[in-house]
Amino acid sequence: xxxxxxxxxxxxxxxxxxxxxxxxxxxxxxxxxxxxxxxxxxxxxxxxxxxxxxxxxxxxxxxxxxxxxxxxxxxxxxxxxxxxxxxxxxxxxxxxxxxxxxxxxxxxxxxxxxxxxxxxxxxxxxxxxxxxxxxxxxxxxxxxxxxxxxxxxxxxxxxxxxxxxxxxxxxxxxxxxxxxxxxxxxxxxxxxxxxxxxxxxxxxxxxxxxxxxxxxxxxxxxxxxxxxxxxxxxxxxxxxxxxxxxxxxxxxxxxxxxxxxxxxxxxxxxxxxxxxxxxxxxxxxxxxxxxxxxxxxxxxxxxxxxxxxxxxxxxxxxxxxxxxxxxxxxxxxx
Amino acid sequence: xxxxxxxxxxxxxxxxxxxxxxxxxxxxxxxxxxxxxxxxxxxxxxxxxxxxxxxxxxxxxxxxxxxxxxxxxxxxxxxxxxxxxxxxxxxxxxxxxxxxxxxxxxxxxxxxxxxxxxxxxxxxxxxxxxxxxxxxxxxxxxxxxxxxxxxxxxxxxxxxxxxxxxxxxxxxxxxxxxxxxxxxxxxxxxxxxxxxxxxxxxxxxxxxxxxxxxxxxxxxxxxxxxxxxxxxxxxxxxxxxxxxxxxxxxxxxxxxxxxxxxxxxxxxxxxxxxxxxxxxxxxxxxxxxxxxxxxxxxxxxxxxxxxxxxxxxxxxxxxxxxxxxxxxxxxxxxxxxxxxxxxxxxxxxxxxxxxxxxxxxxxxxxxxxxxxxxxxxxxxxxxxxxxxxxxxxxxxxxxxxxxxxxxxxxxxxxxxxxxxxxxxxxxxxxxxxxxxxxxxxxxxxxxxxxxxxxxxxxxxxxxxxxxxxxxxxxxxxxxxxxxxxxxxxxxxxxxxxxxxxxxxxxxxxxxxxxxxxxxxxxxxx
Ligand code: SF4
Ligand code: SF4
Ligand code: SF4
Numbered sequence: 001x002x003x004x005x006x007x008x009x010x011x012x013x014x015x016x017x018x019x020x021x022x023x024x025x026x027x028x029x030x031x032x033x034x035x036x037x038x039x040x041x042x043x044x045x046x047x048x049x050x051x052x053x054x055x056x057x058x059x060x061x062x063x064x065x066x067x068x069x070x071x072x073x074x075x076x077x078x079x080x081x082x083x084x085x086x087x088x089x090x091x092x093x094x095x096x097x098x099x100x101x102x103x104x105x106x107x108x109x110x111x112x113x114x115x116x117x118x119x120x121x122x123x124x125x126x127x128x129x130x131x132x133x134x135x136x137x138x139x140x141x142x143x144x145x146x147x148x149x150x151x152x153x154x155x156x157x158x159x160x161x162x163x164x165x166x167x168x169x170x171x172x173x174x175x176x177x178x179x180x181x182x183x184x185x186x187x188x189x190x191x192x193x194x195x196x197x198x199x200x201x202x203x204x205x206x207x208x209x210x211x212x213x214x215x216x217x218x219x220x221x222x223x224x225x226x227x228x229x230x231x232x233x234x235x236x237x238x239x240x241x242x243x244x245x246x247x248x249x250x251x252x253x254x255x256x257x258x259x260x261x262x263x264x265x266x267x268x269x270x271x272x273x274x275x276x277x278x279x280x281x282x283x284x285x286x287x288x289x290x291x292x293x294x295x296x297x298x299x300x301x302x303x304x305x306x307x308x309x310x311x312x313x314x315x316x317x318x319x320x321x322x323x324x325x326x327x328x329x330x331x332x333x334x
Numbered sequence: 335x336x337x338x339x340x341x342x343x344x345x346x347x348x349x350x351x352x353x354x355x356x357x358x359x360x361x362x363x364x365x366x367x368x369x370x371x372x373x374x375x376x377x378x379x380x381x382x383x384x385x386x387x388x389x390x391x392x393x394x395x396x397x398x399x400x401x402x403x404x405x406x407x408x409x410x411x412x413x414x415x416x417x418x419x420x421x422x423x424x425x426x427x428x429x430x431x432x433x434x435x436x437x438x439x440x441x442x443x444x445x446x447x448x449x450x451x452x453x454x455x456x457x458x459x460x461x462x463x464x465x466x467x468x469x470x471x472x473x474x475x476x477x478x479x480x481x482x483x484x485x486x487x488x489x490x491x492x493x494x495x496x497x498x499x500x501x502x503x504x505x506x507x508x509x510x511x512x513x514x515x516x517x518x519x520x521x522x523x524x525x526x527x528x529x530x531x532x533x534x535x536x537x538x539x540x541x542x543x544x545x546x547x548x549x550x551x552x553x554x555x556x557x558x559x560x561x562x563x564x565x566x567x568x569x570x571x572x573x574x575x576x577x578x579x580x581x582x583x584x585x586x587x588x589x590x591x592x593x594x595x596x597x598x599x600x601x602x603x604x605x606x607x608x609x610x611x612x613x614x615x616x617x618x619x620x621x622x623x624x625x626x627x628x629x630x631x632x633x634x635x636x637x638x639x640x641x642x643x644x645x646x647x648x649x650x651x652x653x654x655x656x657x658x659x660x661x662x663x664x665x666x667x668x669x670x671x672x673x674x675x676x677x678x679x680x681x682x683x684x685x686x687x688x689x690x691x692x693x694x695x696x697x698x699x700x701x702x703x704x705x706x707x708x709x710x711x712x713x714x715x716x717x718x719x720x721x722x723x724x725x726x727x728x729x730x731x732x733x734x735x736x737x738x739x740x741x742x743x744x745x746x747x748x749x750x751x752x753x754x755x756x757x758x759x760x761x762x763x764x765x766x767x768x769x770x771x772x773x774x775x776x777x778x779x780x781x782x783x784x785x786x787x788x789x790x791x792x793x794x795x796x797x798x799x800x801x802x803x804x805x806x807x808x809x810x811x812x813x814x815x816x817x818x819x820x821x822x823x824x825x826x827x828x829x830x831x832x833x834x835x836x837x838x839x840x841x842x843x844x845x846x847x848x849x850x851x852x853x854x855x856x857x858x859x
Binding site for chain 1: 385386387388406412438657658659660661662665668669672673682683684687690691693718808809810811812813814815816818819820821822823824825
């Protein structure tokens, strides 16, 4: 089970959101009477939602190559010059020509900015091994805007805070109106999201346990391979329409495949050895393909189980975003 | 500077070049290779040609001037190792072993060097018709560089320079092809081996007939020290070259004959051997303390075994997927496609399982022993100062030698000029989830699109790479490694496979210990 999905400082945001929502309802009574509080919770809800959508935006911008981070790309020559100079610095550290951490850090900063690679590279200064250089330099990518995994944490917890703010914002006036619908949608999005995260925490373990022999990718590739081979054999057998019909019959079979295969092979016994062999091979191949297909389907089912929540979460989130937009525009307009 | 075919030489230059002692016996075909890839490196006084610790493969021959080799020791002191004048050379150790340079080489006065890149040097060195060249290089290495090299090998660290000089004449150079057996299990240990370049695996045959990998040796590590520790020692397993491997070896009797029994030097060596054997407890425990049956029991789910068999441990850095975290969303592969112009992914999640929960993705490991680089005869694969293996596309002729040499099958091809990309590029509207399909072009329009795809594919350096080899370039120039950066569950990370191997080896040690305690009622002696 992947508990790391839940371990994040952003959970404090969610707690703060919930605490704020409870405080509002306790202190202010009916929030409808306290205009500034209503406005504040509204803005807080809106901003939390924008932050939560930030994850989605980041994801698709990276996936399709539109992220502004792609524009930060620097020419390799610049990187190589920087790396060369860092190597020189390593030499100086080894000979104690540069001794203090502060000096080293300042020198690294200078190199990175002079070579204009400070947005691409991050250099960590770590204590060196005993008997070796006093410090070692570890060059990594800058990972400027944070990894997707961190954004997912933000997405999760800020969404919980969002639901709390929406609840506080609606106050006791929540009913079967637009506000109520907004709240219901928010709840749906958050609940499906939380279920999704829980499934993401458990799903990989189920799948991995089941994947002992073949992984989902392997079974897919293998299945494609068998299918191609079978098509090829079917093409060759087409010269003998009756044998081809026997193979088609086997390929249409379900649970009765063993019986039908047996029958087909018996029926083919009158054909020349070479042709019969071909049918036999095709039947064996078909059996193997079915086995791999079963394996793939089983793995796919598990994968679907822990991905199916998205079928509700994503459309509900799209609807919610549209509804929030309408709400904000109408409030500002009227 | 990167190697590339050079302009044709003048007749005068040719004559001078092949009058040089080192090159005068080169056969015709190797002369052509040398002429094609030679280059001249000038330097004013103070020019640093190679820095200590730098990954370089260049071999330099001093034509004029003088160059000094300095080495900074762990205590920060810099010592002058040697000065090289005309007709001497340096860089052969790095060119052969792919190891970082042992010293800094600096021009004392204005110099001119003849420079050959590592792959050309290896072609000259390994060609069987060119024994004279190899002899000269080895002789020079023995006389000038061997002591400096031996000093870096843990077994010899306790010996003084004068002791090293005394044992030097007894050092043999040997080369083993991949798969060649160096020593057989249970045969008497008659030599101590030191790996100069390459990798050696030690496999033990158990009583039940199973083979178990119990050790792994790479550059600068030694095996056979038990010959120094006790008389009549036998090999604990079979030692096999896992890659083309160069070793240094010394007859066991040579130590006694050189230093005399009971001498301080021999005692120091025996002490060092003992410590190495102790430190190597994982292996020692496996080969000495634990009964075969127990070894066999823990052999079932052995990650080390698999990693060594798949040679994964040779990797510098591997992409490791934690399957307990991976939600199979494919974002890693999709980002890899997005960051590359040619839209060919550089990784496949399929990879190889090393345990129930870890998968080594198929993506370049930036190997310690880059077999791709060794196989490339055109100097098109280089290691940069950070140790990353990179292609030099100007030199790549698309011959595919690297593709078959890479043990992990991670090198692919970009589509040849004019061919459609592996993953076609889509317009913004086409990419919108679900909605995009309504914008996708009808089949008829696909032809004109394919035409637009025939534009050259450019590498991070701006070189044309159509129809050439490609592999993971660590998202060169970008502030992130796409796959690692965009994994929503942080399931994928870069790790040193040797470190995984180490941690598994310590796990195996604990298991060994626990089994031993249970069977023998106490800790191993
Ligand atoms: S391409 Fe293959 S052999 Fe070359 S460094 Fe990468 S993993 Fe190693
Ligand atoms: S580091 Fe970049 S190039 Fe390499 S596999 Fe990951 S995304 Fe692809
Ligand atoms: S991005 Fe991460 S979770 Fe998704 S498939 Fe790749 S490794 Fe698995």
